[in-house]
Amino acid sequence: MLDGLKNKLRKFLGLEAKPDAEDDEAKAKLKQEIKSEVEAQSKPAEEAKKAADAAAEEEAKKQAESSEQISKESSTQEVEKVADKPKIGYIHMSGCTGDGMSLTENYDILSTLLTDMVDIVYGTTLVDLWEMPEMDLALVEGSVCLQDEHSVKELMEVREKSGLVCAFGSCAMTGCFTRYARGGQLAQPKHESFVPISDLIKVDCAIPGCPASPEIIAKVVVALINGDMDYLQPMLDMAACNLACGCDLQTNVVSKALCTGCGTCVLACPTRALEMIEGRPSHNKNRCIKCGACTTHCPRTWFPAEQIKKDLGL
Known part of the structure; x- marks a missing residue:
């Protein structure tokens, strides 16, 4: 009964009635054609993606090599070969x-x-x-x-x-x-x-x-x-410097109101003899080895106080 209705419907729509086997074969063929067309369309896209990935990888490699070269040049300050080497x-x-x-x-x-x-x-x-x-x-x-x-x-x-x-x-x-x-x-x-x-x-x-x-x-x-x-x-x-400890930092920087509280001296100390208390370095004499790291790393140690006084007429 269903087959008869199907054929009648096809006839009503102006379609030639086909056996089910032929209909299934046509569907399979159409499905295969669609699949082939999709694969054909996707293949160039995949190739383009692979090419883009390869180009990106090559660019990253070039940037890494360039960064390494720049780092090396900055470390040596672009020094050329010296004929009469020191x-x-x-x-x-x-x-x-x-x-x-x-x-x-x-x-x-x-x-x-x-x-x-x-x-x-x-x-x-x-x-x-x-x-x-x-x-x-x-x-x-x-x-x-x-x-x-x-x-x-x-x-x-x-x-x-x-x-x-x-x-x-x-x-x-x-x-x-x-x-x-x-x-x-x-x-x-x-x-x-x-x-x-x-x-x-x-x-x-x-x-x-x-x-x-x-x-x-x-x-x-x-x-x-x-x-x-x-x-x-x-x-x-610093050539003639033979005394450098937290006490010198206190005398030459903190007591002269030059300290900005940046904490560079604390970070530079290898023995943790300094700590920041209320925004200023506090010195622990029992830990200090008098290496001078705090004084030499403090940016205010090299503050041109004398030149400023001279310019101000003080």
Whole structure:
């Protein structure tokens, strides 16, 4: 009965009645044609998506390489190969070798620094030499022990044979924690007096920190090679600095109403000897190792107060 009604309906609509098998076959064929058409239309879209993804990946790779190159160039300040490379020496006195370790952490530019920019001509653990050669720059790490005759003589020789002497790290600059030595220690019981190298020789510049950060070390060496006096001026001012602790920060900055409460000194302290109380740094003498990090990192330490007074006629 249903088949008859279907045929009558087709006839009424002007359609030729077809057997069910033929109808199913036509539907299957139409379905296959639609599927083929959809696949044909989607294939270019998929190819376009793959091409776009590949282009985006290539662009990201280029940007990463560009960023890495820019970082390297900014670290070296676009220094070209130096024909007559400066001769640098590394001298180790009384310290933990932390600053030397920081130097090696400049692994991204260290090869460029050593290959294209400078020659390491002397170093206790770097170069096998019996005698100290002439040097353009000497990096002296560690304080000097007054009871160690060899160290005192070596330091004098460094000054004699070097164009510039740099106090490399806080031990060389201020004496740092070696200031607390009183003798009687197991290894060298007679070594009881440790002083910054500026107490014995003229120092041209200083790199602060316990230890000094890898970035500052690299930038100071590059600035010395390029003669960038604007960048080096704070390091030159610290050359004769042999007392640097939280007390100096209180005297030279806070008590002069120069402190802005930024907290840079607190963040710079490696022993947490400073904390911010009511917007101002408070110093804990029992924790202070006299490394000078707080003073040297404080932006107001280098505030030109004297020049301002002069301009105001005070």
